[in-house]
Amino acid sequence: MGSIPTRFDVIVVGAGPAGAAAAYHAAKRGFKVLLVERGRGAGSKELYGGRIYVGPLRDVWPGIEKEAPIHRWVVEERLSIIGDGEVATLSYRYSNPVSFTAYLPDLTRWMVSKAEEEGVVFVDEVRVDSLVRDGEGRVIGIRSGPDVAYASVVVDAEGANRLLLERAGIVDALDAKRAPIALGVKEVLKLPKGAIEDRLGLSDGEGLSWLIAGTVTKGIPGGGFIYTFKDTIAVGVVVHLGHSVNAVEAGVLKESVKDLVESIRLHPYFKRLWRDSDIVEYGAHLTVECGLDYMPPHLAYDGLVIVGDAAGLLLNLGYTVRGVDLASYSGMLAAEAIAKAHDLGGMNAENLRVYENMVKESFIYKELVRHRGICWLTKERRFFTSYANILLGILSNLYVQEFKHPTVFEAVKASIRSGGEALLPLIGRILKVVREL
Amino acid sequence: MRVVVGIKWVPNTQAVRFDPRTGTLLREGVPSIVNPHDLVAVEFALELRDKYGGEVIAITMAPPSALKGLEHVIGMGVDRGILITDRVFAGADTLATSYVIAHAIRKIEREIGHVDLAVFGQETIDSSTAHIGAQTASWLGWPYLYYVTKAEPVDGKLIVERTLEDRVEVYELELPAVVAVAMRSRKPRPVRLANKIRAKLEKPLIIWSNKELGLDPRCVGLRGSPTVVAKITFTPEVPRKKKIYRPRSGDDAAHWILKSLLADEKASKILRRILGGEM
Amino acid sequence: MSISDKSERALSIDELLQRNVYDVDDEPHIIVDTEKCLKCRVKPCTLLCPAGCYTLSPDGEILFSYEGCVECGTCRSICPMDAITWNYPRSGRGIYYRFT
Numbered sequence: 001m002g003s004i005p006t007r008f009d010v011i012v013v014g015a016g017p018a019g020a021a022a023a024y025h026a027a028k029r030g031f032k033v034l035l036v037e038r039g040r041g042a043g044s045k046e047l048y049g050g051r052i053y054v055g056p057l058r059d060v061w062p063g064i065e066k067e068a069p070i071h072r073w074v075v076e077e078r079l080s081i082i083g084d085g086e087v088a089t090l091s092y093r094y095s096n097p098v099s100f101t102a103y104l105p106d107l108t109r110w111m112v113s114k115a116e117e118e119g120v121v122f123v124d125e126v127r128v129d130s131l132v133r134d135g136e137g138r139v140i141g142i143r144s145g146p147d148v149a150y151a152s153v154v155v156d157a158e159g160a161n162r163l164l165l166e167r168a169g170i171v172d173a174l175d176a177k178r179a180p181i182a183l184g185v186k187e188v189l190k191l192p193k194g195a196i197e198d199r200l201g202l203s204d205g206e207g208l209s210w211l212i213a214g215t216v217t218k219g220i221p222g223g224g225f226i227y228t229f230k231d232t233i234a235v236g237v238v239v240h241l242g243h244s245v246n247a248v249e250a251g252v253l254k255e256s257v258k259d260l261v262e263s264i265r266l267h268p269y270f271k272r273l274w275r276d277s278d279i280v281e282y283g284a285h286l287t288v289e290c291g292l293d294y295m296p297p298h299l300a301y302d303g304l305v306i307v308g309d310a311a312g313l314l315l316n317l318g319y320t321v322r323g324v325d326l327a328s329y330s331g332m333l334a335a336e337a338i339a340k341a342h343d344l345g346g347m348n349a350e351n352l353r354v355y356e357n358m359v360k361e362s363f364i365y366k367e368l369v370r371h372r373g374i375c376w377l378t379k380e381r382r383f384f385t386s387y388a389n390i391l392l393g394i395l396s397n398l399y400v401q402e403f404k405h406p407t408v409f410e411a412v413k414a415s416i417r418s419g420g421e422a423l424l425p426l427i428g429r430i431l432k433v434v435r436e437l
Numbered sequence: 438m439r440v441v442v443g444i445k446w447v448p449n450t451q452a453v454r455f456d457p458r459t460g461t462l463l464r465e466g467v468p469s470i471v472n473p474h475d476l477v478a479v480e481f482a483l484e485l486r487d488k489y490g491g492e493v494i495a496i497t498m499a500p501p502s503a504l505k506g507l508e509h510v511i512g513m514g515v516d517r518g519i520l521i522t523d524r525v526f527a528g529a530d531t532l533a534t535s536y537v538i539a540h541a542i543r544k545i546e547r548e549i550g551h552v553d554l555a556v557f558g559q560e561t562i563d564s565s566t567a568h569i570g571a572q573t574a575s576w577l578g579w580p581y582l583y584y585v586t587k588a589e590p591v592d593g594k595l596i597v598e599r600t601l602e603d604r605v606e607v608y609e610l611e612l613p614a615v616v617a618v619a620m621r622s623r624k625p626r627p628v629r630l631a632n633k634i635r636a637k638l639e640k641p642l643i644i645w646s647n648k649e650l651g652l653d654p655r656c657v658g659l660r661g662s663p664t665v666v667a668k669i670t671f672t673p674e675v676p677r678k679k680k681i682y683r684p685r686s687g688d689d690a691a692h693w694i695l696k697s698l699l700a701d702e703k704a705s706k707i708l709r710r711i712l713g714g715e716m
Numbered sequence: 717m718s719i720s721d722k723s724e725r726a727l728s729i730d731e732l733l734q735r736n737v738y739d740v741d742d743e744p745h746i747i748v749d750t751e752k753c754l755k756c757r758v759k760p761c762t763l764l765c766p767a768g769c770y771t772l773s774p775d776g777e778i779l780f781s782y783e784g785c786v787e788c789g790t791c792r793s794i795c796p797m798d799a800i801t802w803n804y805p806r807s808g809r810g811i812y813y814r815f816t
Contacts, residue, residue: 045811257765278722282733
């Protein structure tokens with residue numbers, strides 16, 4: 001195949017929201033770009049919770065609100081804490097929605113079609129096996145089976161499961177006990193027409209996001225989620241993987257992660273919402289729990305920049321998760337940095353570290369730093385077990401009374417005592433949670 | 438050698454679901470794939486080309502979405518692809534399909550060059566008729582063999598092996614000829630980066646409609662299709678017991694299987710009926 | 717082909733995976749050295765693989781099947797024995813997500 005041109009200015013590995021954005025913006029700046037994807041078409045290997053914040057995406061993808069396959073705008077947030085039989089729910093209705101739901105495979109296909117319109121050569125069904133480096137360690141291309149393609153710079157957008165960076169020795173082999181990673185598992189339920197609107201009190205095109213804490217994860221840090229799409233609902237759980245292994249070792253977790261999702265789907269409080277529904281898909285994906293701790297030592301090396309989940313650019317705040325917008329935004333920054341490095345004389349690490357600085361000065365990094373405290377929460381098992389029960393206990397003390405209602409303070413005190421906690425340290429921890437959030 | 442290989446763009450039947458209440462097939466969001474048995478035929482054709490030179494042309498009659506399928510086999514190493522697509526071809530049974538394929542092969546001979554061999558998969562996963570190879574050969578008047586596992590050109594002829602349950606037959610075929618390759622007789626090679634880049638940059642694809650082929654509309658598509666599917670029913674899924682046994686030897690395995698069957702009321706009845714007095 | 721089922725009952729992992737689209741590769745993309753599993757006390761893969769690819773045989777051996785794999789990478793990150801050689805499938809094969 002000697003006649004085939006295998007030299008590009010930029011090669012992007014992974015056609016997700018980060019890779020598609022990097023390819024699109026690099027091509028827009030006149031670079032010859034190859035975008036390589038292991039799946040069949042774009043998006044076919046992607047799975048996420050279900051909600052995307054539109055703000056940063058407006059800069060990355062002009063016209064996204066008009067053209068992209070958006071399902072519903074999230075007009076309501078719900079947060080439920082569930083115990084063995086009780087449920088406490090908090091809800092918030094927006095005046096102006098800031099996020100939407102979409103099938104990520106469809107949205108990604110739209111992004112890649114935009115990139116192709118700009119001249120990106122998009123190649124699917126090809127698994128990249130390794131980064132190719134020269135004698136001095138500079139990344140000069142990619143290898144797939146017997147084939148090599150060369151580029152001045154490679155953009156690594158391989159996602160949270162970083163086989164290429166591991167093989168290149170840039171990050172450690174993935175180890176759940178050390179890395180801040182979680183497993184998301186979800187089911188997609190197809191509902192009868194109009195059922196989502198009727199059962200959840202939504203109008204046409206309105207959606208909701210619903211996070212669930214409490215016993216759903218059997219005390220493992222994590223939680224459940226529900227998102228609404230056009231005629232489907234996604235139901236799932238996210239569990240911290242290191243703690244999950246500990247729970248298996250300790251004999252606390254005796255059922256499979258699939259059963260955790262099933263227990264939400266079949267929970268008496270929730271199951272009425274999707275009566276007469278048909279499960280049309282089931283899947284799972286790794287996600288980053290605490291972005292800064294997952295970040296590689298650098299975001300740019302000689303001939304290489306790292307974007308999206310692979311760079312740890314995912315914000316998990318407990319009450320909301322942001323990944324797609326951050327990923328796409330970082331892809332755009334990478335393309336800008338590549339253009340700057342080109343003007344500075346080449347794709348060496350020194351020039352490409354412009355990208356690292358751009359990320360650090362952007363809202364992405366500032367948000368990750370500002371919310372760093374959330375990482376502490378993911379290690380605080382009590383938050384996911386006894387605290388949930390204490391809160392439910394307070395509510396049941398207040399409400400489950402036939403003659404004499406306690407004062408709020410009495411209800412709080414009684415519930416904390418029966419939860420085996422002392423009042424003052426608990427208040428201290430709650431204040432810490434509030435501060436970190 | 439110039440080898441033409443026919444492929445079919447079929448729904449991934451594994452993903453089609455059946456609604457027992459309405460008796461309909463649920464095909465929403467079910468993606469299409471290249472018929473897996475045709476990938477075996479592609480591999481067969483590529484092996485011939487790699488060994489004896491020449492080119493492999495993939496051909497398919499389908500809606501434009503089948504270009505993805507042609508790109509897939511070009512990714513495996515096929516030299517070029519021809520998509521035959523036209524609304525008048527829609528609704529074709531195997532007779533009308535093979536009529537179009539045969540005329541497309543004639544057109545390849547007129548415009549690209551002499552064709553030595555046409556290769557097909559054994560059957561498709563979405564209809565399992567195994568007609569196309571035989572019918573195309575009939576239209577062309579070329580010799581035809583199926584269940585083919587091996588082929589080797591010798592002195593302008595093709596020495597072909599077909600593997601049957603109890604024997605291997607060896608034939609000498611006059612070329613040009615048509616063969617259908619035995620399913621699972623070889624593993625299709627993976628898609629390669631260089632081939633995929635070539636597919637994207639060089640676009641070695643030709644699209645023919647009936648404007649180019651000029652076939653009588655009465656012989657193609659729904660109008661040219663005498664086949665009537667009277668009824669489709671589905672066999673209920675039988676839940677499997679999924680027992681796992683690691684035998685120490687062949688005898689041990691046979692012993693365990695027989696013991697398990699005899700323990701099952703239904704199976705043991707059938708066994709006793711077959712074996713009669715021997716038990 | 718699987719049957720559409722709207723009943724409210726817990727589904728087995730096989731029933732759930734039947735809802736997915738796969739184009740299964742002829743060759744497994746993940747290799748498990750099950751000899752190493754014999755020495756593994758915890759076997760977290762049997763509970764944490766979301767596709768139930770790792771099951772326990774009656775005599776305590778790990779049985780691995782790659783066909784239902786959803787390519788998440790959990791197993792390789794939790795295996796205490798380093799028994800897993802992990803990769804993605806080739807040629808676009810494996811899981812094909814549509815509504816995720």
